[in-house]
Amino acid sequence: MNEIIKTTDKRRLRGEESRRLILQAAVDSIAMEGLGSLTLDRVAVRAGISRGLVVFHFKSKKKLVEEVLHYLGLQYSGGWYEIIEEKDEDDVSKLLRLIEYDIRFACQHPKYVSAWHAFWGDAKGNLLFHELVVPRDEGYAADMARLLEKISDADGYDKQDLPTITHGLVAMMFGIWTHLHLNPGMEDCSVNTDAVRLFLRKMFPDTIFPESPAD
Numbered sequence: 001m002n003e004i005i006k007t008t009d010k011r012r013l014r015g016e017e018s019r020r021l022i023l024q025a026a027v028d029s030i031a032m033e034g035l036g037s038l039t040l041d042r043v044a045v046r047a048g049i050s051r052g053l054v055v056f057h058f059k060s061k062k063k064l065v066e067e068v069l070h071y072l073g074l075q076y077s078g079g080w081y082e083i084i085e086e087k088d089e090d091d092v093s094k095l096l097r098l099i100e101y102d103i104r105f106a107c108q109h110p111k112y113v114s115a116w117h118a119f120w121g122d123a124k125g126n127l128l129f130h131e132l133v134v135p136r137d138e139g140y141a142a143d144m145a146r147l148l149e150k151i152s153d154a155d156g157y158d159k160q161d162l163p164t165i166t167h168g169l170v171a172m173m174f175g176i177w178t179h180l181h182l183n184p185g186m187e188d189c190s191v192n193t194d195a196v197r198l199f200l201r202k203m204f205p206d207t208i209f210p211e212s213p214a215d
Contacts, residue, residue, distance in 0.1 A: 034118050035118045035121075099193060103196070104193075107192075113180060169196070
């Protein structure tokens with residue numbers, strides 16, 4: 001019985017590794033060649049496996065593309081939710097950590113950023129992105145909105161402009177991703193985090209937003 005379990009576990013692990021290799025190869029292909037150029041054959045060659053194994057795991061190009069979006073989301077969401085779920089941290093520090101995480105992720109994973117832009121720039125990919133990813137992105141924005149509201153309450157600000165401030169912060173962070181996509185050699189994340197901190201200081205002048213840590 002133990003041998004059967006060990007064999008089953010090995011097969012499962014090999015299957016999981018094959019799926020990961022295929023998904024990463026698909027991300028690389030989309031990032032480098034665009035969503036429209038993605039084929040199962042190209043992904044198989046890039047992953048160094050047979051086309052049959054790609055079909056076995058994902059059945060079709062459409063399913064593979066959907067799984068790529070899910071895979072990209074998982075690469076990002078783990079770090080975000082780890083910060084959100086931290087209990088012993090003040091709201092300002094948590095907001096700044098989320099901002100730094102978001103920008104650093106884009107700096108460290110340029111192929112992921114390029115792949116997301118490929119979806120945004122493709123008509124069908126954009127529709128799929130709105131269906132599968134936008135609800136999660138709206139959740140990230142809601143997380144920041146809640147923190148901004150708590151900061152506003154704690155420091156006695158008028159909350160009339162809070163929705164506009166939240167929109168501005170989200171738009172600024174999205175713009176930084178686009179800037180990094182267009183300037184892939186840029187390695188200094190602190191320039192971007194400092195820009196967001198400056199925005200927050202202007203919006204909340206009575207709140208202390210510490211300087212970003214050195215890269």
